Amino acid sequence: xxxxxxxxxxxxxxxxxxxxxxxxxVSMNYGIKYGLKKSYSAIFGLQAGLLAQTFIVVIxxxxxxxxxxxxxxxxxxxxxxxxVYLGLSxxxxxxxxxxxxxxxxxxxxxxxxxxxxFINLTNPKATVFLVAFxxxxxxPNESLWLQFTIIGLTLCVVDIFVMTGYSSMASKLKFLIxxxxxxxxQNRITGMFLILAAVFMSTAKRS
Numbered sequence: 001x002x003x004x005x006x007x008x009x010x011x012x013x014x015x016x017x018x019x020x021x022x023x024x025x026v027s028m029n030y031g032i033k034y035g036l037k038k039s040y041s042a043i044f045g046l047q048a049g050l051l052a053q054t055f056i057v058v059i060x061x062x063x064x065x066x067x068x069x070x071x072x073x074x075x076x077x078x079x080x081x082x083x084v085y086l087g088l089s090x091x092x093x094x095x096x097x098x099x100x101x102x103x104x105x106x107x108x109x110x111x112x113x114x115x116x117x118f119i120n121l122t123n124p125k126a127t128v129f130l131v132a133f134x135x136x137x138x139x140p141n142e143s144l145w146l147q148f149t150i151i152g153l154t155l156c157v158v159d160i161f162v163m164t165g166y167s168s169m170a171s172k173l174k175f176l177i178x179x180x181x182x183x184x185x186q187n188r189i190t191g192m193f194l195i196l197a198a199v200f201m202s203t204a205k206r207s
């Protein structure tokens with residue numbers, strides 16, 4: 001891949017990652033609740049989902065999802081339902097003040113990773129976008145797998161930095177979780193944004 005092509009890919013990847021979405025909401029939620037360091041389980045989970053999406057496009061299933069009404073709708077509505085479930089769970093989550101040490105003990109890295117992975121994996125908009133996006137940077141005269149690797153790594157590395165930024169900013173607001181009223185507001189805002197992300201996901205159409 002030529003450097004000029006990769007640079008264009010890099011700029012496009014930054015624009016994609018900076019755009020607010022479910023991934024940003026998840027990163028900020030873990031940042032404000034557990035701090036930047038512990039939010040990386042969720043951030044890396046998002047990347048696992050993104051890499052899986054890229055692989056799906058590589059092996060051709062992305063085109064099937066983009067073209068098949070049934071498969072597309074199944075993936076879409078599973079993703080929508082999951083985001084709505086997460087949003088409602090957050091809105092109605094029981095709020096109580098706990099010591100920071102107890103808050104850290106409640107953290108589950110595996111759950112954070114799997115939840116974030118599933119969020120990205122069940123986003124058909126991402127699949128459709130990648131089906132249209134990736135071919136723009138491919139050179140048929142070069143190794144396709146090498147190019148897919150470069151594209152996948154570029155997307156993920158950029159997204160890690162951007163999600164780290166979102167989580168870092170949110171972690172500065174950790175003082176809010178020391179007040180019950182503020183915690184309820186924060187939970188409701190997070191929940192509403194997750195549901196909003198589900199609404200946007202529900203509008204996804206086949207290419």
